[in-house]
Amino acid sequence: MNEHDERWPEERFRQLRQQADPDIDKVVAEYLEAQPAGKGALDLLKSVVAELGAAKREARAPSGEPPASEIFDAIDFAKDLPDWGDDTELLARGQAVFADYGLYQSAALFFACLPMAYAEVSSAKVLAGVSNLATHSLTRRVAETGQMLVDVMGLKAADGLRPGSPGHTTAIGLRILHSFVRALVEEKYADRWDTERYGPPVNQELLLATLFDFSVVTWEAMETMGVVLTDEERAANLYTWSVFGHLMGVEVCGDGPLTLADVEPVSARLGRMLEPSDEGRRLMAMLLREMEAFMPLGWRKMPRSLVHWIFQNASHGADRVPGLLGVPRPAWWFTAGFAVARSAHRQKWLASPVGGVIRWLVRKAGRHIVIAMIDRHSDGQAAFRIPDELARAWRIKQSAPAVKTRAIRRTVRKTLRAPAQGRKGPR
Numbered sequence: 001m002n003e004h005d006e007r008w009p010e011e012r013f014r015q016l017r018q019q020a021d022p023d024i025d026k027v028v029a030e031y032l033e034a035q036p037a038g039k040g041a042l043d044l045l046k047s048v049v050a051e052l053g054a055a056k057r058e059a060r061a062p063s064g065e066p067p068a069s070e071i072f073d074a075i076d077f078a079k080d081l082p083d084w085g086d087d088t089e090l091l092a093r094g095q096a097v098f099a100d101y102g103l104y105q106s107a108a109l110f111f112a113c114l115p116m117a118y119a120e121v122s123s124a125k126v127l128a129g130v131s132n133l134a135t136h137s138l139t140r141r142v143a144e145t146g147q148m149l150v151d152v153m154g155l156k157a158a159d160g161l162r163p164g165s166p167g168h169t170t171a172i173g174l175r176i177l178h179s180f181v182r183a184l185v186e187e188k189y190a191d192r193w194d195t196e197r198y199g200p201p202v203n204q205e206l207l208l209a210t211l212f213d214f215s216v217v218t219w220e221a222m223e224t225m226g227v228v229l230t231d232e233e234r235a236a237n238l239y240t241w242s243v244f245g246h247l248m249g250v251e252v253c254g255d256g257p258l259t260l261a262d263v264e265p266v267s268a269r270l271g272r273m274l275e276p277s278d279e280g281r282r283l284m285a286m287l288l289r290e291m292e293a294f295m296p297l298g299w300r301k302m303p304r305s306l307v308h309w310i311f312q313n314a315s316h317g318a319d320r321v322p323g324l325l326g327v328p329r330p331a332w333w334f335t336a337g338f339a340v341a342r343s344a345h346r347q348k349w350l351a352s353p354v355g356g357v358i359r360w361l362v363r364k365a366g367r368h369i370v371i372a373m374i375d376r377h378s379d380g381q382a383a384f385r386i387p388d389e390l391a392r393a394w395r396i397k398q399s400a401p402a403v404k405t406r407a408i409r410r411t412v413r414k415t416l417r418a419p420a421q422g423r424k425g426p427r
Helices: 003-007 010-017 022-033 041-060 088-100 102-118 121-135 138-153 166-188 204-224 231-247 260-273 278-292 302-310 318-324 332-344 348-376 388-393 400-424
Strands: none
Touching: 010 204, 022 166, 041 166, 088 102, 088 138, 088 231, 088 388, 102 121, 102 138, 102 204, 102 278, 102 302, 102 318, 102 348, 121 204, 121 278, 138 166, 138 231, 138 348, 166 231, 204 231, 204 260, 204 302, 231 260, 278 302, 278 348, 302 318, 302 332, 302 348, 348 400
């Protein structure tokens, strides 16, 4: 057993599973107690969701307005970057990984990161239950996750996590929301939540797993797509996510960043969290339905096919994820293409052209995903936005005429697909 295995014994993960975020939970408890009688955690959670949306809009385009929520002022202890997290060059390099490979990471988010989250039972229960209560839209929660990725990593700038920035506001806001979620579960589901098995909602083990989903799982998915990051890029990206984790209250990022040496022992432990659940299957079905509606004609089964492909040879039990979530069979043409891709690895003369086609397919799928989020969730209190810099780089038009034209195309696709789906039924 090496020093990193010793740092991550099984007992530590049991402790992390039973640990919440006592500092912020104390602040939120005091905030709840000070509210007028009759206002429960759910009402306040909805208010904070709205206030967080306003705070993020203010962070993107400062207007001089006062802070969106008084609770933001109550957590000064969490607002500053850690002493070890002020390496502006490393932060910029970590964020550049997204700016340089954003469409691949968009595909990885929806076809790797989210399925991993849905295959972790306590995560699925919170996402399917509490998020739906608070926003009445599971797909809205998906868009908010995509927006978080853009806010934290969306630009080649070192100040994206500094106080007042969208990334910083997102981290602090998520930490507050997670505490409200714990309070809401205690208020409404205390008799149905198995704390001994799952720990408190959004516990430290789950937060660590989420951090790995956005970093390590994403790298592995990108590698399957044909994009291999260097060790320097991975280290910088993990450093940036560690700073975000510190702001978000991830205990293991309290004293220093995660490193590449932590990846293998932590991944091995987190793989044991993957289990089937009704909530996970329902979330996965809704995600696929959302994504498939935005795929061009002939591409409807691309999302499910990508999920199967990405997890085909995944390590630490992650290859079971499509089965755990009941992902329908991939398209026959995609299965055939995957077989050709595997063969190409053994034939050097085929590797380059086949790899190019695969990367083109992934970029196209990633672009349609981002367009889906813009068109479906571009209004409301938590509107999905991407910086103009990224929109130009990814060739995504965000004007009203472009959105209207895409809406017409979706209507045509839905009309054409409806008869065939009615004859075949769900598959």
